Amino acid sequence: MSTSFERVRRRYETTEKKCPTCGYIDKEGNWTSETDGQQIVYHHTCPSCDTNREHTFTFTR
Ligand SMILES: [Zn+2]
Numbered sequence: 001m002s003t004s005f006e007r008v009r010r011r012y013e014t015t016e017k018k019c020p021t022c023g024y025i026d027k028e029g030n031w032t033s034e035t036d037g038q039q040i041v042y043h044h045t046c047p048s049c050d051t052n053r054e055h056t057f058t059f060t061r
Helices: 002-015
Strands: 032-035 039-045 052-058
16 A cells, blocks of 8 residues: 555655645645545645645555
């Protein structure tokens, strides 16, 4: 299960750095993630404009 998890995590840490609201690029890629094994929720708060972004993935086996 860690294979899909790692792939998704990397994708967010490397490609979803730019805030769609203000265009701020968060070089730190401060995504936080929570998972219960079935789904993973990514959350990011823009340090510039405080826009919250959230993405939920559900893993299917
Ligand atoms: Zn922003």
